[in-house]
Amino acid sequence: MFGALTPIEVHVPPQLAQSLTQAKHPVPPPQTGQSLIDTGATFTSVHEPLLVALGLQPINVIQAGTANGPVNQNVYAVRINFPALGWDVGLIEVTGSNLTGQMTPASHGQTPQPLMALVGRNLLARCCLHWEGSAGFWSISW
């Protein structure tokens, strides 16, 4: 078992979608791909070019600790949905990160896919993650 991978959709927040619609501007379609649950991460991270493609502006800048000292990261407001879990998380803050080159593993005959998000504890705080290591599965309830 590589880890807790699940498909993810990153949408323009509903508030902004409504504003765009009222202004007769098109609402960008959601960015879709694979996410990895990362219990070591304080914040959920999304590949930043995908957030820019949604037409989003940063709403905050935070400091993130790295091996080379603190770096600034842009924070965006998004709506997240996990279609395979049937869980629409709603509005949440995510950081923009560079996930270039991060791929899901080639296992069970599946083609590797780009990883577009790391699901951190600010999102996991809204659910209960159950890791059944001996049986090789995990589940989420909310």
Add this chain to the structure above:
Amino acid sequence: MNQPPPSAPLQRELAFFQSKRNEWLQHYAGQYALVKDDTLVKTFTSFDEAYSAGVERFGSEPFLVKQILEQEPEQSTPALFVGALFANPL
């Protein structure tokens, strides 16, 4: 005042927030500040409320939503920043 470059978003709002943080802590500790340029638009008890008000007022223009805390908690994504995701299995 010149607009900040795109690579440094919200610089004006962040500088204003920093200059006012101690003052706001006296009255609004823990709340979320909605800031545009050099103006505190309003404070809110939740992020959702602050973001909604920002979009309602400014649409897709940049604005800052930041919680008023004495010390900002440092965030970390160890798997990303120590390169664990790139690590090759032996």
